[in-house]
Amino acid sequence: GAVVSQHPSWVICKSGTSVKIECRSLDFQATTMFWYRQFPKQSLMLMATSNEGSKATYEQGVEKDKFLINHASLTLSTLTVTSAHPEDSSFYICSVRGGGASYEQFFGPGTRLTVL
C-alpha cells in the first residue's frame, strides 16, 4: 500500500499562534486527501476532504477559516490550524485515496498538537 508521512509528528505551540501540518504521499498519487481529528478514547472524526487542485469540503461544525487545508499536489496536503487555542489540542491524522469512493484509503501516523 501507499506510504503516507506526516510532519511534524508532534508539536507544542502557544495559544494564538498558527501551526502547519504536512501530509505527504511518498509513493502514491493521492487524488483525494482526508483530514481527521481524534480525541482521547474517541473515534476519528472526519474534518475535511480535498481533491487535488480544488477547495476542501469541510464537515459540518468544522471552521474552514480556522483549519486551512491546501491540497497543492497529488503528493502533498497541508493543514494549518490558525490562532490555535487549547481546545484545538488533539491528534490530527491525514489519509489519502487514489481513485473513487471504492478505493482503499491509506493513513499517516498522525500529528499530536498541544496548545498551551
Add this chain to the structure above:
Amino acid sequence: GDSVTQMEGPVTLSEEAFLTINCTYTATGYPSLFWYVQYPGEGLQLLLKATKADDKGSNKGFEATYRKETTSFHLEKGSVQVSDSAVYFCALRGGSQGNLIFGKGTKLSVKP
C-alpha cells in the same frame, strides 16, 4: 446518520487466547465494513474488509463476517500473539463520498 459502535477497551489477553471485539453499525443501505489496526507509532492499516452481507473478511488469522440481520461485524482471532497488541478500529464506508466512519477503537494488549 451512519454510525459504528465497538466494544470499549482496553482488552488484555494472554498469548494464545481467543479474541473477540464486537462491532455493530447503523447505516442506510448496504455499506462496506472494515477493520483497521493501528500499531504503536504507526498509521492505521487495513486489516480486513467485507463488502456485502455474509461476506467474511480474513487476514493474519483475524476474521469478521458481515451480518446484515444483526448489523454486526465482530472481529475474531483464535490465538492471539504479543505482536497483535494494537488499537483496532471498526469502520463503515457509506454515502456518496465514500467517507469512512469509525468506531472509537479498542486497545488490545497481549501478555506473554
